[in-house]
Amino acid sequence: MTEASVIGLLEATVSFGALLYLAALGEMIAEKAGILNLGVEGMMAMGAVTGFVVALHTGNPWVALAGAVAAGAAVALLHGLFTVVMGADQVVSGLSLTILGIGLAAYLGKGSVGRPAGAELSSVDWGPLSDIPWFGPVLFQQSPFVYLAVVAGVVAWFVLGRTRLGLALRAAGESASTADAAGHSVAGLRLGAVAMGGALAGAAGAYLTLSLTPQWAEGIVAGRGWIAVALVIFGAWRPGRVALGSLLFGMTLALKTRLQTFGVDFSPILLSMLPYLLTVGVLVAISIRARNRPSPAPAALGIAYRREER
């Protein structure tokens, strides 16, 4: 085990962790407002393909990122239309969004398979900071998406926990009728949260095609949207804990291709089961503890709210 390989592992842990964090943070915001969106996999695929195609046509990575964010938010609003406005079942609508998003992304990206990226968002150079041993390569030579994830996390933590908007949003997820009685528009808050979730998932998708890979292929999301759904539970619906969980799960992704380098004789495939099994374990632990104290899950999560039937 060399120093370079350990630094490489930590660097990859941070970049995979940021990928997962962007998507998980978006899912967390939607769930905080009471909407479970199992369409993360599809929204990431839409962000990935839109970012790549826009980059091909404009050559501008920032315009491509904006396109990906808009695409993610747009398909998320379809889920919002069905679950918030029409009161349809959130599980069914979300899973259909995953299927629709993956199909639509494959359709839109058909001509872009195997083409080199039109533009990339390459690592940021932080000057002298980037040259610090260990910390430089791990923290200060990363893709702009990593810093975007950090900023998004801090903003989400502040807005959700320290502002009136955040309070109203959490109220919509805990008890919609109370939020309504307090004069908030539950539908507006929920639609906004779902759109925000889609925007962040779209950004995560663009991270794949504009920075990490950077290419478009069908199936590029490869189950990482499901890890994002898992992370929200693993992190108990709290931005800080979700960030720690993202780094932990990001490390399992980073280790997958590196186990042999470290001379560990363990199947990388079995290792990749870990995030899912850990999440099941956390869910069980939450339920056992919930006998004595309240569950961290938003109380109205998954429940439609019809003002007229209050």
Next chain:
Amino acid sequence: MSRPVLARRDQVLRGGQPLAFGVGLLVALVVGVVLLMGSGHDPMRVYERMFDASLGSSRAWSVTLNRAVPLGLAGLAVAVAGSMGLWNIGAEGQIMAGAIGATWVARIGEGWPGPVLVPAMLAAAVVGGGLLALGPAVARARIGVNEIITTLMLNEVALRLVQWLIHGRWKDPDSHGFPLAPMLPEQGRLPNLFERAHVGVVLAGVVIALFGLAASRTAWGYELRVAGSSGATARYAGISLQRKILTVLVVSGGVAGLAGGVELTGASDRITEGLSNGFGFAGIIVAALALMRPSGVAAVALLFGAVQIGGQSIQTMGVSSSVSTILQALILFGAIAAGVFSRYRVEMVSGDAAEAAA
């Protein structure tokens, strides 16, 4: 200022669900026209080819029926749990677990005659699917752990278990280093029915019919619906919720496992990581469209089978098979919307009246 609101109709529109389904199909086909024209294809020719390839001849029917089998069984699995208000999102993984069970039997029973081997493989598939659902079932019944997320997570675990097996102990020594399991023995395959259709079509039909009868004609089915609509009522009626939740989720997993076993022995030569191919997720849409009723599951599965087979056939015309994936999701979205309008109507209310009503 006036704004639109959804007001509940006094009576649900008659024939609501078949109608909603028809509307969903129409919406999907219309959006499909736009997508096809957008990629420079003649929509009518593409739809004609899809119809011919899926329902236009007895051979086409046989292929469509084969495809409807895993969709119908997965849909039934979701519907069994759904009739009690539980979500089994893990059919995708349970299909894989079923295929693992069946393959395991095929490996130890290599020399067995077909009439012994195939039923044993299918039984092992049921056990495999049921075992994967057992953990979420116990956790839900005993400590109330949300089954949506646990079953969903186990999908990814089961997929990786298959990958691990075919990269390791089940790797065919003659596969030149490729991660492939050996082919199933000839006697480990389901016999043919007509053209390409295999006996699994009859088997799936019988299983779905039996569950349909059980749901509508037996005390078991009645208790299930009572427990699903109100836990308190069920307790008064002396129905043990814990035991019901446990058995229903495990049975649901077993049915999905059977889908994996039938798909393996009927339509595949070996276990692969692509065996389930989204059947578990499509099964959720099938069950939702069928309103969790077994009779509806068979009909919707047949239509989805036709859309999938039709979607494969248009690849030779240079059309992406993703069009059929998109159509399937749009049928559901269209049907949900139509279903909402069969129960609600749009009314314009003035802003003041809305405030007063609220």
